[in-house]
Amino acid sequence: MERNTAEKQALPHGISLQDRKKLSISGVSDVANFDENQIIVATGWGTLLVRGSDLHVDQLSLDTGELRITGRIDCMEYDDNSTSGGFLRRLFQ
Template sequence: MDSIRNLNGPAAVPHSLVMEDRKRVSVSGVTDVESFDEETVVLATDLGELVIHGYDLHINRIDVESGDLSLEGEIISLTYTDNQPQTGGFFGRLFR
């Protein structure tokens, strides 16, 4: 897959999202996990912030190197915003 341009112009990591039966979501191109709890997961991508709302959400897998993430739970909504990712999110705090 070719690189695509992000909101600021430079090439971005390819981003994809697959949802299965509103129970499982796999996301690629994740640059940071801003926050998460059982009802909301906020992810930073090169294409903007992705907010996932639901119930009993839990992250199954995070691959920091590839930017892949999978989660399960009852998914209510997926929302993108054009907000640029903030620095110092979950990964930044985890690996200090």
Template sequence: MEEKVVNISHKLILDNRKEASVTGVKDVISFDEKEILLQTADGKLQIRGSGLHVKGLNLEKGEAALAGHVDSLVYLSKDSPRKEEPLFTRLFR
């Protein structure tokens, strides 16, 4: 049985720094009211702000709807420390 490889298109729409729509989402790595970390088709996307929350998520379609005040959007490079690791582990390597 062959595994079907689908090319997922990644798009980010930010409306007045209060609502965001993201496509090409593969996974939500972590989230809280100050930061949301998504795995997208184009790499990890870090969204920072205040009062952030995930309004809707459909991983089958690769879509996420976010709300809150957005301060920054950053695509993390492969050389960035892994966010999933505890801070203590990253400090004492």
């Protein structure tokens, strides 16, 4: 069952990073793409790009909106144009 935009934004969104090795993200609605160097996460507050090395999705629960990533976290960046499909649209063109 797909959540509408208002419900997605109502999910509490938070990020917790421990020692640049363990990343926990709440408020996740989808993981659009991932490999060992980059993970693209959809949240109710925008698309989040996580870059690093040896990245692994350890746990993903779309029911609770929780995501856990391990590896070396080098960068986390939000795409401000994500509501219009900006980053994902550019990525897959």
